[in-house]
Amino acid sequence: MEKMPRRERERQEHVRHILEVAGDMFAKRGFFKVKMKEIAEQAEFALGTLYGLFKGKQNLYQQSIEQKVDELVTAVSGTMADETSPVLIVKGFVEAKLRFFFENLDFVRLYFAEMHGPPLYGERTLSIALEEKYRVLLERVSDALERGMSDGIFTKASPDVMATAIDGQTSAFVFSWLREVSPDSPEKEIEAAERIFLNGALVRPEGRAVSDGNQE
Amino acid sequence: MEKMPRRERERQEHVRHILEVAGDMFAKRGFFKVKMKEIAEQAEFALGTLYGLFKGKQNLYQQSIEQKVDELVTAVSGTMADETSPVLIVKGFVEAKLRFFFENLDFVRLYFAEMHGPPLYGERTLSIALEEKYRVLLERVSDALERGMSDGIFTKASPDVMATAIDGQTSAFVFSWLREVSPDSPEKEIEAAERIFLNGALVRPEGRAVSDGNQE
Amino acid sequence: MEKMPRRERERQEHVRHILEVAGDMFAKRGFFKVKMKEIAEQAEFALGTLYGLFKGKQNLYQQSIEQKVDELVTAVSGTMADETSPVLIVKGFVEAKLRFFFENLDFVRLYFAEMHGPPLYGERTLSIALEEKYRVLLERVSDALERGMSDGIFTKASPDVMATAIDGQTSAFVFSWLREVSPDSPEKEIEAAERIFLNGALVRPEGRAVSDGNQE
Amino acid sequence: MEKMPRRERERQEHVRHILEVAGDMFAKRGFFKVKMKEIAEQAEFALGTLYGLFKGKQNLYQQSIEQKVDELVTAVSGTMADETSPVLIVKGFVEAKLRFFFENLDFVRLYFAEMHGPPLYGERTLSIALEEKYRVLLERVSDALERGMSDGIFTKASPDVMATAIDGQTSAFVFSWLREVSPDSPEKEIEAAERIFLNGALVRPEGRAVSDGNQE
DNA sequence: TATGAATGAGAATTCATTCAT
C-alpha cells in the first residue's frame, strides 16, 4: 500500500517535470528546433527515459501544450465562476486571461502558433483539441453577454460575435507584450481592454456622462 | 538592349511564380513539412534552379511571406489613403484588412504564426521585418485616432492602445474564419468589428440615443 | 536438504518454461523481431528475471534451439536404437525425423535457418554446435548404410554421401509442409521418402519384381 | 537521344553494382548485422545515394535476393530447355542447380534462410515471391517426371512428390559444401545426386541388370 | 531473488545543398 503509490508518484513527478522543461523549450525555440536529446539533457534524464514516458516527440509536444491550456482554462474559469453579474464575468475573463498570459509569456507563442498556425504534422488534431478546451471559456463569456443583453445591460447583438471581439482584443494586448522587452505589469492593458470593449457594449457606457449633449 | 531585359523579365516572372507556389505550400503545411523538392515539382522547375534564384529554403520562405505582407500593406494603405475623415480611415483599415485576409485565408496561418509564434530559425529577424511593415498601417490608424480625439470624435485615450485594440479585434474575426469550413463573405464581420469598436470609441455612439441623462 | 532442492527444482522449471516460450517466439518471428521484454511478458516473468536466469538474449536464443535439437536427437536416436536391421534403422531415421518436425513445425524454420543461414552474430558457434549434435544421427544412418552395403543389401557407395542424400530428401518433405496451410499427417511423406530412397539404394528394390536372381 | 540513355544506363549500373555488393554482405553476415552505412562504404557511394536508388534497407535486401534467384532460374531453365528426354531434363536440373550454387556458395545461406527461415519482417512476402520463381523449375522437373512415367521410364508415383525429393536431395549436397572449407568441384555431388535419385526412379535402374523385361 | 525504470549506444532514414554535365 506504499510501494505502488511511490513508483506511481515518482512517475507523475517525472512526467510533470519533463513537460515543464519541454514546454519552455518548445515555446522559446519551436517544435523543430528543439531536439529530444536537448530536452533529455535539460530535464536531466536519459534520452530513452523520455521515450518510456511519452510516445514520441509529437506526443511530448502536445502534452506540454495541453497541460498549459488546461491551466489557463482552470485559472480563467475559476475567476469567472466567482462572479455573477454579466459585466463582472466579462471583466473577470479579461483579467484572468491577461494575467495568465502575462505570467506565461513564452507559452503565448506556442499557443497561438498552434491554434492558428500551419499544422506541425499533417493533421490539425491538436489545434482542434485546444479549440475545444478554450471554447468553454468563450461560451461562458457568450452566456454572460447574452444574459446581459436580456437584462438591458449590453446592446443587442450576436453574443458569439461579441465574445470573439473581446477575445481578440485581449489577445492583441498579449501580442503587444511579445514586442516589448519586459512588460512589468498587465494592469494597464487589463484596464484598456475592459474600457474599450465595455464602452461599446454597454447600453449606458460606464463612467461617461452621456446625459448632456453639449460636452464641448 | 533587348536580350537582357527579356532575360530579366523572365527571371522576375519565375521568381514571382515560385514565391506564389511556395507561399501556398508553406501556408498549408508549414515550413518544415514542405520540402524543396516538392516546391520545385509544384513550380515545375528543377531543384537546382531554385537555388539559382534563391539563397536557400529559409530565404525562399521569408521572401514568400514578405511578398504577401507587402501586398497586404499596399492594399490596406491604398484603401486608407482614399479617406480623410478619421472614422472612415479606421473603417477603411478594418474593411481592407478583413477583405485581404478573407481572400488569402491560407496565408493567415503563416502570417500570424510568424508574427507571434516561436522563431523558425534561431533569430527573430523575420518577425521583426514583418512587424515593421505592418506597423505602418497601425501608425496610420493611430494617427487617425489621435486626430479624431482632438476633433472630439473619439474618446480620449492612448491612440496606440486603441489601435492595438481594433487590430486585435479584427484579427479575431479572421481567426474565426479559419474554424469555419468555407465562410462565404467577410461582410458580417466587417460590420461587427466596426460597430463594436466604434460604439465604444465614439463620444456619441452611432445609432444610439445618448440624449437622455437620467441614468442617475 | 529440502529447501535448496525445491529452489533448484523451481529454477529448472522456470528455465524450461522460458526456453519453451522464447523458442516458440523466435521460431515464429525470428531472433531480431523478438524483444526481451516480450519474452518476459509472454513467460510471465519480469525482464530482470530473464537476466538472472540467462546471460543475455543470445544465450537464451541458443539454449532454446539447443534444447529442441536435443529433443530431436533423443527422439530419433531412440527410434533408431530399437532397430537392428540396416533397412529398419534407415526407415526409423526417416520416420522419427519426419514425425518430430511434423510435431514441431515452427521450430523447423529456426533450425534450418540457424544451420544453413547467415550467422546471427559474427560467429558460427551455434551452427557448429548444432551440426555436432545432429551429426550423431547421420553417423548412425551412415553406419547402418555401411553395414547394409557389406551385407549386400545396399548398393555400394560412400555411406556418408548416401546419408546426406536421405537426410536432404526428408528435409525437403519437411519444407513442403511449411508451404501448406495445415498438413494433417506426416504418413504420406514418410512413405514417399522411404520408397524413393530405398528403391534406389537397395540392390533388390522393395515391391518391385526384379525377376532374375543371379546378381550375386 | 544520347543524354537520357546515358543517365539511365549509369543508374542501372549503379543499382546492379550496389545489389551485388549488398547481396554478398547480406549472405555473409545476415540482414541485421549489415548496416546501410557499410554497404554504402563498400559500394563506394554516399549513404544517401542508396536511398535514392532503393526504397530502404528491406527493399535493397529483397532486390539483392530476387536478382540472384532470377539468375538461378535463368541458368537452370536454360540448361533444362536444351534437353528433351525426361531423364536428361532431370539430370540437367540437378547439374545446373548444383553448379549454380557451387559458384554462388555465399548466396546459398541467404536463399535457404529466406525460403525456410522465420520472416525477417512481419510478412512472408519475400519467401512467397521466391517460391513462385523457383516453383517454375520444380514444375518443369515434375512435368518431365510425369512424361517419363507415361513413357514407362520412371516408376509411377506423384511427380510433384518425386520432384520435391530430388530437389531436397540436391539441396542436401549444397549444404554439405557449406560445412567444407573449400570444396573444389561439384562433380562428385552431381554424379551422386543423379545416381541415387535415378536408380530409384527408373523402372530399369542404370548400371543394374534388371534383366527381365516382361513386367508388363 | 524478483522487479521494471532508467540508460545510452546504435541505426535507419531524411533532406537541404552542391556541382558536374
Place this chain on the structure above:
DNA sequence: GATGAATGAATTCTCATTCAT
C-alpha cells in the same frame, strides 16, 4: 542557365542490459 544525382550531417527512436529497491 538549367538540371537532378549525389552527398552526408543530423535526428528520431529502439531495445539489450543494468541496478537500486
